[in-house]
Amino acid sequence: MRTRGTDALRLPESFIGAGLALLICSPILAQMESPRPASIDSVAPPESCIAPGTVPRRGELAREGPVVLDISARSLSAPPDQPVTFSGDVRVRFGDQQLDTDELFYDRQSNVIDLPGRLLYRDAFISLEAANARYDMGASTGEFAEARYHIAGAEGAGHATSVVMLGPDQARLDDFDFTTCGLVNPDWQLKARQVDLDLDRGQGTARHARLELRGVPLLYTPWMSFPLDDRRKSGFLYPRIGLSSDDGLDLTIPWYWNIAPNQDATFSPRFIYNRGTMLGTEYRFLTRRQAGRINVEVLPDDDRYGDDRYFARLEYNARLARNWRARADLRRASDEDYFLDLGNNLADSTVQFLRSLAMVSGIGQLWSVSILADLIQVLDDSVPPRREPYRRLPRIEFVGELPLTWNFRGQLDSELVHFERDVGITGTRLDLYPRLVFDLLRPGWFVRPSVGVRSTTYNLNGAEESTQSRTLPIASLDAGLVFERETAGRRIQTLEPRLFYLYVPFEEQDELPVFDTRELTFGFSQLFHHNRFTGPDRQSDANQLTVALTSRLLDGADGRSVFDLSVGQIFYGRDLKVQLPNVPEDDRPVSATVAEAQWRPARNIAVSAGLQYDTEKDDIDVGAFGLQYRDRHGRQAALGYRFRRDRVDQADVRLRYPVTGNLNLIGRVNYSFREDEALELLGGIEYESCCWALRLVGREFIRDRQAEKRSAIYLELHLKGLGSLGRRPYDLFRDQSSYLD
Numbered sequence: 001m002r003t004r005g006t007d008a009l010r011l012p013e014s015f016i017g018a019g020l021a022l023l024i025c026s027p028i029l030a031q032m033e034s035p036r037p038a039s040i041d042s043v044a045p046p047e048s049c050i051a052p053g054t055v056p057r058r059g060e061l062a063r064e065g066p067v068v069l070d071i072s073a074r075s076l077s078a079p080p081d082q083p084v085t086f087s088g089d090v091r092v093r094f095g096d097q098q099l100d101t102d103e104l105f106y107d108r109q110s111n112v113i114d115l116p117g118r119l120l121y122r123d124a125f126i127s128l129e130a131a132n133a134r135y136d137m138g139a140s141t142g143e144f145a146e147a148r149y150h151i152a153g154a155e156g157a158g159h160a161t162s163v164v165m166l167g168p169d170q171a172r173l174d175d176f177d178f179t180t181c182g183l184v185n186p187d188w189q190l191k192a193r194q195v196d197l198d199l200d201r202g203q204g205t206a207r208h209a210r211l212e213l214r215g216v217p218l219l220y221t222p223w224m225s226f227p228l229d230d231r232r233k234s235g236f237l238y239p240r241i242g243l244s245s246d247d248g249l250d251l252t253i254p255w256y257w258n259i260a261p262n263q264d265a266t267f268s269p270r271f272i273y274n275r276g277t278m279l280g281t282e283y284r285f286l287t288r289r290q291a292g293r294i295n296v297e298v299l300p301d302d303d304r305y306g307d308d309r310y311f312a313r314l315e316y317n318a319r320l321a322r323n324w325r326a327r328a329d330l331r332r333a334s335d336e337d338y339f340l341d342l343g344n345n346l347a348d349s350t351v352q353f354l355r356s357l358a359m360v361s362g363i364g365q366l367w368s369v370s371i372l373a374d375l376i377q378v379l380d381d382s383v384p385p386r387r388e389p390y391r392r393l394p395r396i397e398f399v400g401e402l403p404l405t406w407n408f409r410g411q412l413d414s415e416l417v418h419f420e421r422d423v424g425i426t427g428t429r430l431d432l433y434p435r436l437v438f439d440l441l442r443p444g445w446f447v448r449p450s451v452g453v454r455s456t457t458y459n460l461n462g463a464e465e466s467t468q469s470r471t472l473p474i475a476s477l478d479a480g481l482v483f484e485r486e487t488a489g490r491r492i493q494t495l496e497p498r499l500f501y502l503y504v505p506f507e508e509q510d511e512l513p514v515f516d517t518r519e520l521t522f523g524f525s526q527l528f529h530h531n532r533f534t535g536p537d538r539q540s541d542a543n544q545l546t547v548a549l550t551s552r553l554l555d556g557a558d559g560r561s562v563f564d565l566s567v568g569q570i571f572y573g574r575d576l577k578v579q580l581p582n583v584p585e586d587d588r589p590v591s592a593t594v595a596e597a598q599w600r601p602a603r604n605i606a607v608s609a610g611l612q613y614d615t616e617k618d619d620i621d622v623g624a625f626g627l628q629y630r631d632r633h634g635r636q637a638a639l640g641y642r643f644r645r646d647r648v649d650q651a652d653v654r655l656r657y658p659v660t661g662n663l664n665l666i667g668r669v670n671y672s673f674r675e676d677e678a679l680e681l682l683g684g685i686e687y688e689s690c691c692w693a694l695r696l697v698g699r700e701f702i703r704d705r706q707a708e709k710r711s712a713i714y715l716e717l718h719l720k721g722l723g724s725l726g727r728r729p730y731d732l733f734r735d736q737s738s739y740l741d
Contacts, residue, residue: 069094073104083107083114097123111138130163140168148183156180158189169200176206180720181691188213188692188719203233213692213717232258237266245711247304247341248273252280262286275341276303292316297342305341310334323362330356336379352380353389367400390419390426390515407439411452415536419515427460429515431536435474448478456536460513468512472539474530477501487553491562496550498568500528506541506577513537519580522612522622524548524594527568538580543573564598588616604631621645634658638733649673654732656686663687666697666732682732684714693718 074088084106092099101119106112115133128149135142144163150156161175173195179186193208203225211219225235234257242250252270259265268280278299285292292315299309316328331354333339339351357374375391395417402410413433420426435452457469480498487493517535520526527548532540548568554561570591577585592612599607605628612622623643630636640652654668668682684697697714 081109097121110136112136113142135165141165157183159183160195169198171197173197179691181689186691187689211719213719218717232256232264234258241715243713247275272299272342274304275299276301278309278342289320290316290318299342302341305335305337308334309338309342311338311342320360321362323364324360325362326358326360328358330358332356332377333379336381339379352383353378366402367398369396369398371396385423388421388423390421392417392516393420394418409437409439411435411437417515425460425462425513427458427463427466427513429456429458429536431456433474433536444483445481446479449476450478451475454536454539456512456539458513463513465511470507470509470512470539472504472507474539475503476530478528486556490556492554492556494550494552494554496552498528498546498548498550500546500548502530502542502544502546504530504540504542506574507539509538509578510581514580517580519583522592522594523610524566524568524596527570527591527594532576533580538578540576541574541578545571545573547571560600561598562600565595566597567593567595569593590615592621605629619645634664636733647674650679656732662689666695668732691720693720 070093071086071091073086073090075086077085077087086104086106087102090099090101090104092104099119099121101115102117103115105114105116107114113133113135115130117132119130119133121128121130128147130144130148131146133142133144142165145161147160147163149158149160156178157180158176158178160173160177162173164172164174166172173192175191175193176195177189177191179189181187181189189212191210191212192206194206196205196207198204205223205225206221207223209221209224210217225233235255237254237256239254240252244250250270250272252268254266254268257265257267263283263285265284266282268282270278270280272278276299278297280297281295283294293313294315295311295313297309297311301307302309311333312331314328314330316326318326320326333354343351354377355374356377357372359370359372361370362368371394373392373394375393376389378388395415397416398412398414400412404410411434413431415431416428418428431454433452433454435450437448437450440447452474453471454474455469455471458467460466460468478498478500480496483495485493514537515535517533517537520529520532520534526532527546530542531538546568548566550564550566552561552565553563572589572591575585575587579585592614595609595611595613597607597609601607606626607628608624608626610622610624611620613619614621620643622645623641625639625641627639628637634656635658636654636656638652638654642648642650642652650670650672652668652670655666657665659665664686666682666684666686668680669678670680671678678700680699680701682697682699684695687694695714695716695718698711699714700709700711702709
């Protein structure tokens, strides 16, 4: 038989939500289930600890509005002055909540519900079983015995010998445990003798809590508190531990301070054995229109350096209006060796400059404008004062576009900058580049002519002539064809020839200053650019024709590119006379031949290659090669090679190899053939089961430009669904391209 909730029975909807106290725990346990950190970045999905089908899917809450309490049972007995008895396949439903049991007694006099036998409860967040339960709806108190739960949408599960409801917002759990492993002999468990829950404050308190791995206690605390909902809570975070050859033990114990719903701070005391104790702080705030972060690190009287050390950074973003934004990023370090000594990787040792900037920008449908001020702190003592970057105080940039008739459109790139530096010429530069573009686009071909004028004017201090200028016309013609054919394997092959002609007359520019201009790194995209230089201090002269050819092989089913090949070369009609200071004219008739290729023969393999071949010198200027492999068994490899004549000659090999289903060997070798030494050596092991992972890695890497090396050991224990212990190593394959995804 089935009945609906009535005044006679008065079995309220709150019984399902408040009566089963472990439901209250589900926000806690759901928060414990966080994404796996990138440090344990295995490719194959880990095996599941929980048998398939036993982990409930997370659903949607449905407890408000026109939701009816529905009770069904084989029989119903409601004698006068006696408890109402539901028996035989009793099922209670209210929205997303469901309770199944064999017997349910409701005493109308005392307003008490008894469930003498085993019960099963499910909702959008949790699934649990209990041996029996008793709940007083009037006092909102009760007790549930021998409870076992599973977290919906995750593999978290555990037990509690008893759950005592002390009131509508208070509960106590005895002999509580939690794990993401199987419940039979789990590899790890978080246990507590007693857990008190305060729903009103959104906080829980655990007494005599311990973390066990394979039965071995790892952590113990007589008292700890934790949040029950999405309200943040102040407290200690997981410590970070490291060990290096030059600094010894490196230990950080962060403490989090929840200041307000939109503000927080983290204080990170860090002990470095051979240097002393430093303090790192991070403050964050967020409003509807603003967001900011302040980081400060201070190491008083560094034992090895012999002076105070610090680093400070301010990040700020604001929405001023619908199309206007403000941004600031201010950085400052105490000395040029700060990142060399206190950084943790090879990238820190290569930091030459710290850039600070403040900017206001706006964007519309046909325009964008930005006002920026920046300055540079030089950290590389090999940079002389006359080579230091200029401060731009300020830089104003405007880019606009104006659609016209007959496929014509006008474009304008403009920039006004004031350059400051303690040594050398300073001044203001105004650069204007208006142009007219005609777009003729048709299926299978396009033609895009463009004509414009670039005018650059200087107002200088410290130069022989305080006012200088340069005005040059720039004309170009870009045209291409696209041919397609279907191959025998139902793939589509394209053939895309392209011509680009550029004309810029020569004008002597040796007297103009060089504020922020360098020669662009030559590559395939540079074949179609109107200037060989990054800034307007030099506008290259040109009477040149680019000839390029691209061919693609596309999968006919999903359009995935299987093979791309692009080849191009510039033919110069005259010598390249415009150069940077102390660089001779270039009299070669053609540029280096540039070729780029990408090949994906299978889903788990990607190959890329690039080449710049100087036909005049019959030599290779630049070469690059990359190979990536990844399979469903977790094997992963990457091979990279970079060559630039007289500058770089390096190989980089990375490997992850599963020895067994759970054990991986990882390694990396970054070797410079030019210096005949390893820039970085890494080796380690990873163990990963369905619910925990351990990584032990040793690294040796170059820490500075004098080739001084640093050795370090990283240890991380990751308990899935709970968090990580130890200092996280960097991701082995983080900077690899996503061709395999």
